[in-house]
Amino acid sequence: MxxxxxxxxxxxxxxxxxxxxxxxxxxxxNPSASKVATQMADEAKANGQGGRAAEDPLDPPNFYGAR
Amino acid sequence: MLYACAAAVVVAVLAPLARAGYVLRYDMVFVPRQPLRWDLLAPAGTLPRAVPQDALVGLSAVVAPGWLVQRVVLAAVLAAAAIGAGRLVPARRAPARVVAAIGYAWTPFLAERLLIGQWGLLVCYAAMPWLIRAARDVRLGRPGAGARVVLAAACAAVTPTGGLIALVTTVVLVRPAGSSPHGPAGPRPWRPVPVLPVAVAALNAPWVVVAAGSGALATSDPGAVGAFAARGENWGGMPAALAGTGGIWNAAAVPGSRSGPLVPLVTAGLLVLAGFGFGALRRRWAEGTATRLAWLAGGSLLVSALGAVPGTSGALRAVVDQVPGAGLLRDGQKFLIPYAICLVLCFALGAERIADRVPGTGGRVVLAGLALLPVVALPDLAWGAGGKLRPVEYPAEWETVAAAVRADPGPVVSLPMSAYRAYPWNSGAIVYDPAGRYLAAPVVADDRLRVGDTVLSGESAAAAEIRARLADGRPVADEHVRWVLVQRDTGGSVPPAGLGALTEVHRGPALVLYRNPGYAAAAPDGDRLSALVGYLLAGMVVVVAGWRRFARTKSIRRRQEWAGSRP
Structure with a gap:
């Protein structure tokens, strides 16, 4: 038993x-949803669709973190 | 069994660190020999976020190279967390201690803070079980416990956040003076109030004194509250993430397994089991520590969620904007430590209660399964967090540049303007600019951060001045700058006009170092004497506590020897 x-x-x-x-x-x-979102945001920025902050070369780079 | 379990966890997580080099990731920066520079001990232009951590690393460099210190610290964090939790849990079965040990050394909190490089906060995490154990012993009136509280809190206080967590934990858990948990006739506790809270508060003196004397803005950008608020990691959202000890603000510091569809269900199971175990904790810690720990855990969970809840985030923004030092609260998830230990203790006791109800050896099987559950649910913490903690060597020219600066020390400006770098030789991993710790001179670098499209302002006036010069097309170096270091392998650009009439001293594939011929040495910033007072105060508290602890151990040994020599 x-x-x-x-x-x-x-x-x-x-x-x-x-x-x-x-x-x-x-x-x-698998790539997580956040990773996909980050990649999509990066691609949008590379295509010139990013926010205003992304256009200033003296601003910090955008790799520090993504929510 | 606990020590073997801790060793297994250390090997499982840190095995890739057997290779030579340094793990460089986010805030985790180790260099061959970190100089014991005054501006690292008491930064005058920025907030003391790494005080006294940098002082301790600088001191350690006197006796050991940085690569060794890094490995010792990381291994000690994992081992102390596992052993501490295993010894703290009031379990009757040895396997339940293993459940607590693995459960506490294999949490999403530990994984995420490891991935964002905050090893100083993890020292506090590892010290927490030891602090709670000592605080409970104070409540029980056990001799020498007060000294152990101070020593555990001293370990926790290597960062300002850790120091605050240790102080609140001590205040909440240590019973007021004069009362005994055994009733009026019981033994009197070791003068717990106000000596212990005051002693633990004094351990925070280094960063408090430095912050008070710093010329940097003491308030923070209120936008940081939204940027650093806890976030959801799966369909369970932010509450489920925090309940499972995850929820860090940065998606890049979250192990992939946290996005799995079963994670909220596993978290719910953990909570049910922990609720089942809390009754046992309260019964076995009948003096009241369990209830106080539960209140502390609940408070830490609430603080963690403050920035992410619509009503409270606005209030937190106002506080961070107006109250000096309140910026400590902007990344609330790091305050989850008391919740994590409470959850794990209750989970282990809940597992034990379940095991008690299963006849035969089935109970052991249940405990073994629940001990493995954290590992199975978070498999990508193993092998250096899924290969993300990889040691790398600095390119040789870093030493060339460091030697040039060492020979003629003076303030350095690190360009392009960015606090963090992504080097190709570090597999593109993000890391805080190592120049600030590698070079034997103060380094001015950008202190702003970008989270998504939000640029968070910094507090350094020197960095703001450099940015203004670059924006105006003026040379970055004035008479207060000795060197300008351009890091060419990190992306970004430096306007040629910014380099003005500088003399090139070194040009390599990754680094270019310029000397400013117009440099005139200036008087050092900051009130060094008062900053030293903070360190001396904290150091004295540690020495006295260590002496009391040592004297107590010696006296017990003498008593045992005396008793053994009697016929």
């Missing part, structure tokens, strides 16, 4: 960790 319980619990815990782990690994390997 004890072994059977351990087996069931082990299978449940293993399945939970597998689901969470696979989802986390996929998210880590």
């Amino acid at each position: 004890g072994r059977f319980t351990t087996l069931i619990v082990g299978a449940a815990v293993g399945a939970l960790l597998a689901v969470v782990g696979v989802a986390a690994a996929m998210a880590a390997l």
